[in-house]
Amino acid sequence: MGTIEYTGNHHAFRDKLRRYLDEAVAPHGEAWEQAGIVPLSAWKEMGEKGYLCTWVPQAYGGRGLDFLYSVIIMEEMAHIGESGFMVSLHSDVVVPYLFTYGSEEIRNQFLPGCVSGDIVAAVAMTEPDAGSDLASMVSTFREEEDCFVLEGSKTFISNGINCGVVIVAARDSLEEEPYNAISLFVVEAGTPGFEKGGKLQKMGLRSQDTAELFFNNCRIPKANLLGQRGSGFIMLMEKLQQERLVCAVSALAGAETLVEQTTKKARECIYGSGMPLIKAQEVRFALVEMTAHLKMARAFVNDLVNQHAAGANVVVETSMAKFLTTDFLNDFSRRSMDLLGEAALDDDDVFAKALRDGRVMPIFAGTNEIMKEIAARFMGL
Structure with missing residues (x-):
């Protein structure tokens, strides 16, 4: 109890990752803080080195590794103090939604890019008047014949500027029960009606591209619904x-x-x-x-x-x-x-x-x- 049994492969992975972070990531921390964002090229390089979404099955471009590899990446990123480069948010918080609840079409469309670093992922739950209490969410969706339409705004969204895909939580405009009203949708950057606000100025995490996101008559395919309608909570x-x-x-x-x-x-x-x-x-x-x-x-x-x-x-x-x-x-x-x-x-x-x-x-x-x-x-x- 209280001990993790790392294998020789785990230790070799940590050593290789630590050298890479010391040489290719840590030296850029100050410049990234001044710019207020980690460049997409850094995400791409992390993907090329095999350090993004290591758990994703090989069928979708990943390495199919166990959770301990994710833990190693979390620890080594913390070791160099580059907390604004939110690799674990992308790999271990957002992308699991796509894999677990996404259709085979969604998996094939997005997972390889998330692994390679061509796609940066974000999740949009927080709103100007709704944070930990999801029942207070006011962003809505409605269903039309051939699509879902999103309306509302999100704030304090990590990876908000860089994201190529964002998982958006919204409530059914016709459902009164708040916990049965929430659904999750996959929205691609560039979708008409989806706009990214400017980078938010923050006390810390200065290299993290935190932003507001706006959805105004944002029409997305019905296939971009994650899981079942109303099961978002x-x-x-x-x-x-x-x-x-x-x-x-x-x-x-x-x-x-x-x-x-x-x-x-x-x-x-x-x-x-x-x-x-x-x-x-x-x-x-x-x-x-x-x-x-x-x-x-x-x-x-x-x-x-x-x-x-x-x-x-x-x-x-x-x-x-x-x-x-x-x-x-x-x-x-x-x-x-x-x-x-x-x-x-x-x-x-x-x-x-x-x-x-x-x-x-x-x-x-x-x-x-x-x-x-x-x-x-x-x-x-």
């Missing part, structure tokens, strides 16, 4: 376990990297006494406390990875892991800056970046308050 709930586990794995790896960097910096910094900062008892005790918390969280998350990969229902536990690890990431980023003082105040420093980028993690995939509410209900509280 159920489909979203079925996929949230993996989405929240993705958040937990990424946040935990980010927090572990942050503590490693804080320890390294504390060894290097010499203060007025002429001694390294690491010799201060307060600093050493803080690092010990953070490391202890991370070791317990690592055992918990590893166990959930194993159970999820085996097909177990761990909705409650992944909700707990999501709020626990994302809170750790935020708490530790603040504590690291307190410990290091002026040595961590440079806006381009890894510590300031971790503080900016980590702030949104308790909001992603349902707020941490929603995670606690889910757990409380299952616990009968």
Whole structure:
């Protein structure tokens, strides 16, 4: 329990990926932040190297690898601190909808491009007045003789500018029961009536192309409906376990990297006494406390990875892991800056970046308050 049994192939994959990220991704982080977007060429190269949608079956252009390869990619992306390049959102959150609920036509049309990096995927649920509460969604669809017509807007959509395909949640304009009204649709970039707004300016994740999306008389083929009409809420709930586990794995790896960097910096910094900062008892005790918390969280998350990969229902536990690890990431980023003082105040420093980028993690995939509410209900509280 709490240990992941990686094979030699897994270790070789991690080593190769780490070298690639250090050489081809990490050096571009600052430029991408200044541009406010990761170029499509970077997505294409990730696909060419075989690092997108590694689990997709070979029949659709993928490698058919197990979930642990996805975990390795999440951890190594967190290790270099390039949180704006949302590879795992594309590969392990959005594309699974296309594979699980899409028709054979949809699979053949979109999955090979998602694997190769020719198509970047996004999911559009959040609206100006609807976030974690999907029942508050106001974007609608109506059915006509030969198509569905979407109306409404979405906001804070990650990969919103780069996306070549977006999965859109909308409610039936004729259905009053909110949880039976939601359906999911596949919308391609360039579809008449689908417009992308400008990049949103954010506190963190500055290289992430977050955008507003607008649907005005957007007509899509009936074949672009995912699953059954009115089953959107159920489909979203079925996929949230993996989405929240993705958040937990990424946040935990980010927090572990942050503590490693804080320890390294504390060894290097010499203060007025002429001694390294690491010799201060307060600093050493803080690092010990953070490391202890991370070791317990690592055992918990590893166990959930194993159970999820085996097909177990761990909705409650992944909700707990999501709020626990994302809170750790935020708490530790603040504590690291307190410990290091002026040595961590440079806006381009890894510590300031971790503080900016980590702030949104308790909001992603349902707020941490929603995670606690889910757990409380299952616990009968």
